[in-house]
Amino acid sequence: MGLSNAISGGIIMVALIAVLLTVPGIVGTTSVVQDASTDISEIETKIYNTGIAVSSLSSSADSALVTFTVSNPGSEKLWDFANFDLFITYNGTSSGLRTEQLTYSGTCSGDPSAGNWCINSFTNDLLDPSILNQGEAMNLRSTLSENTDTGLVAVIISTNNGVSTSKSTTN
The missing domain is CATH 2.60.40 (Immunoglobulin-like)
Incomplete structure (x- = not known):
């Protein structure tokens, strides 16, 4: 019983560490997508405001x-x-x-x-x-x-x- 608790605790720790290592990559990707969306919005605003x-x-x-x-x-x-x-x-x-x-x-x-x-x-x-x-x-x-x-x-x-x-x- 003690060994199974230690093994399950180790598995849970490995899973938590894997999740914690994945989160910064997701946040970084979200930031890049948000920056690109902002750039597109600025270009569209310039086009909308341009008249000739x-x-x-x-x-x-x-x-x-x-x-x-x-x-x-x-x-x-x-x-x-x-x-x-x-x-x-x-x-x-x-x-x-x-x-x-x-x-x-x-x-x-x-x-x-x-x-x-x-x-x-x-x-x-x-x-x-x-x-x-x-x-x-x-x-x-x-x-x-x-x-x-x-x-x-x-x-x-x-x-x-x-x-x-x-x-x-x-x-």
């Missing part, structure tokens, strides 16, 4: 220059312009209908080189210079790789967190 709109789209036939204004109706600050995506669909004078992805080239000093876009100026830039806050706008210039022909010119711009907008016009 295109206006004043201008393009002329036989010209590669396309100008337009981007405004921020959302509450998220927009500043990572190098990671914005800009696509322009147009009728090229020699190639016909095409879509071109343009590369950000910073602040304008004249027209950007072919295949690039730049920020010409900010409007109502009262808070955080060179950051697009709510209610502010930026005037953009872009140069296509070939001149536009008459017809469609469509601009699609996407922020670094994936929110996009578009606008089209005809020459």
Whole structure:
């Protein structure tokens, strides 16, 4: 009887030690999952608060220059312009209908080189210079790789967190 009590006590002790050694791993995993959930929630909030709109789209036939204004109706600050995506669909004078992805080239000093876009100026830039806050706008210039022909010119711009907008016009 005494030996069986000692053996059962040893088994219970081993089981308790195994449980105590397992608990920190479970707690650590729970913490990692909670941190990931918090990160996802923050990203979703940024996306929800991001707003972008295109206006004043201008393009002329036989010209590669396309100008337009981007405004921020959302509450998220927009500043990572190098990671914005800009696509322009147009009728090229020699190639016909095409879509071109343009590369950000910073602040304008004249027209950007072919295949690039730049920020010409900010409007109502009262808070955080060179950051697009709510209610502010930026005037953009872009140069296509070939001149536009008459017809469609469509601009699609996407922020670094994936929110996009578009606008089209005809020459």
